[in-house]
Amino acid sequence: MPKVIDHDQRRRDILQVTWSLITEGGLEVATMREIARRAGFANGALKHYFPGKDDIILGTYQMALDFMNDHVLSTVGDRRGIAALETMCLTVLPLDAEGASASRVLLSFWERAVSSPPLHDVYLEHLATWRGSLARYLQEGREDGDIRTDRPDAELIDEIMVTAIGATVMSLVAPSLYSPELQRQHVTALLRQLGQSGA
Numbered sequence: 596m597p598k599v600i601d602h603d604q605r606r607r608d609i610l611q612v613t614w615s616l617i618t619e620g621g622l623e624v625a626t627m628r629e630i631a632r633r634a635g636f637a638n639g640a641l642k643h644y645f646p647g648k649d650d651i652i653l654g655t656y657q658m659a660l661d662f663m664n665d666h667v668l669s670t671v672g673d674r675r676g677i678a679a680l681e682t683m684c685l686t687v688l689p690l691d692a693e694g695a696s697a698s699r700v701l702l703s704f705w706e707r708a709v710s711s712p713p714l715h716d717v718y719l720e721h722l723a724t725w726r727g728s729l730a731r732y733l734q735e736g737r738e739d740g741d742i743r744t745d746r747p748d749a750e751l752i753d754e755i756m757v758t759a760i761g762a763t764v765m766s767l768v769a770p771s772l773y774s775p776e777l778q779r780q781h782v783t784a785l786l787r788q789l790g791q792s793g794a
Contacts, residue, residue: 676735
């Protein structure tokens with residue numbers, strides 16, 4: 596009998612190899628030749644699973660976003676309001692090895708997304724999902740009486756997102772200056788402000 600090939604698993608393997616290459620040396624290292632070599636394929640065989648490199652990059656990018664989204668959801672769990680907000684803020688930061696790996700992949704893609712409409716659109720969808728979760732947690736926090744600031748939620752969401760993205764970049768390019776402990780302190784300070792009436 597001919598060998599049954601699991602094409603979906605092969606695609607996942609290719610994306611995982613691409614992820615590893617990007618975390619090791621950035622997008623420049625993830626050439627089609629090197630992806631094929633690492634994944635155990637002959638040159639040119641990747642086209643049976645992906646039309647081209649852009650499709651592999653997009654798939655890897657989506658895998659990084661899915662990892663972060665799933666990680667946030669599983670970590671937040673049944674928490675609500677300010678507790679869910681704190682958990683989400685800490686979870687999206689690269690505070691451990693897995694988070695740092697995902698963040699390195701995203702950092703490599705951000706620049707490419709500027710000139711790639713497909714990557715740009717995928718990231719905008721991710722941001723919309725992120726904003727929706729933050730809006731829900733803020734509303735719950737106000738209902739619970741834990742969030743008393745007069746600042747509008749849209750403004751708070753912008754601040755949280757800019758803080759998290761900036762922290763991600765700084766922790767990767769200057770880890771000696773922006774440690775995990777400092778990132779946690781910033782989250783704590785931000786959440787403290789939310790509980791202050793008139794802040």
